[in-house]
Amino acid sequence: MSLPTPGNESESALMLISVITPCYQSRADFLAAAYESLLAQQLPVGWDWEWLVQADGEDEPLPLPDAAIADPRVKPATGPFGGPAVARNLALARSRGELIAVLDADDILTPGALARSINALMDRPACGWAVSRALDLQQDGSLVPAQTEPMNLTPFIPRGWVFDYWLANNYDLPVHPATLCIRREWVMAMGGWMAMPHAEDAGLLLATQAAVPGLYIREVGLHYRKHDDQITRSLTRETRPERLDIIAERVRAIGDLLIRPIPKWQPGDRPGGDRYIP
Numbered sequence: 001m002s003l004p005t006p007g008n009e010s011e012s013a014l015m016l017i018s019v020i021t022p023c024y025q026s027r028a029d030f031l032a033a034a035y036e037s038l039l040a041q042q043l044p045v046g047w048d049w050e051w052l053v054q055a056d057g058e059d060e061p062l063p064l065p066d067a068a069i070a071d072p073r074v075k076p077a078t079g080p081f082g083g084p085a086v087a088r089n090l091a092l093a094r095s096r097g098e099l100i101a102v103l104d105a106d107d108i109l110t111p112g113a114l115a116r117s118i119n120a121l122m123d124r125p126a127c128g129w130a131v132s133r134a135l136d137l138q139q140d141g142s143l144v145p146a147q148t149e150p151m152n153l154t155p156f157i158p159r160g161w162v163f164d165y166w167l168a169n170n171y172d173l174p175v176h177p178a179t180l181c182i183r184r185e186w187v188m189a190m191g192g193w194m195a196m197p198h199a200e201d202a203g204l205l206l207a208t209q210a211a212v213p214g215l216y217i218r219e220v221g222l223h224y225r226k227h228d229d230q231i232t233r234s235l236t237r238e239t240r241p242e243r244l245d246i247i248a249e250r251v252r253a254i255g256d257l258l259i260r261p262i263p264k265w266q267p268g269d270r271p272g273g274d275r276y277i278p
Helices: 028-039 066-070 084-094 113-123 161-168 184-189 200-209 240-259
Strands: 015-023 047-056 074-079 099-102 129-137 143-145 181-183 214-225
Touching: 015 028, 015 084, 015 113, 028 047, 028 066, 047 084, 047 113, 066 074, 074 084, 084 200, 099 113, 099 184, 113 129, 113 181, 113 214, 129 200, 161 200, 161 240, 181 184, 184 200, 200 240
Parallel strands: 015 047, 015 099, 047 074, 129 214
Antiparallel strands: 099 181, 129 143, 129 181
């Protein structure tokens, strides 16, 4: 597959995959590696990527390499501090892609990762999202399998299966949310990322899989960096029960509404009576 040379086609003729990266106390070497992994992507003909790099805080530095700053496909911005979910949603608001992919500031895409997600979703229009295998990138540079992925995953993931597995396995996901690629209409319908200090990516994945089936790509799509400065390592566990409860309630509510749709409001159904919104 060949990547259209930037400038050879009009921007309106290209289909876009928007890669969203929230940044907080990001390291320049990690961002440089993430950018290099984007440059190595060979997309299907007619596709290009844009990289929405969102600083979590108006004074938060974005130590992007000079080549990324000069690249028109790289779109950095700052915003008010609010955690990774807020940063992701602000980046989403600036994005233009038909597909939305996540890439954390310290992770690395493998060659072909974006193309595999694009092709999988274009070939299966009834599926709303795709994930791929991930390997943990250790501090010594070694790669080991991520512990979250069972060996018996099938390419087609039916609606609700991820949630059932999550509940039955002590809230461990069978797929890696950091590899998520999702159709734009579904991330918008789900309200973007959940406003929580952690697991906002798991919340979006679980909500979406309650409404629409997904796809599992067996090839490794991500090197998930393990290091001492990870945000997840610094969080307390005090809010874990609340986070798990609200994620589960959200997923169940989506499933219930698909089975039993909300009826139209009728006059008198809400305070104010006649102020009816059809």
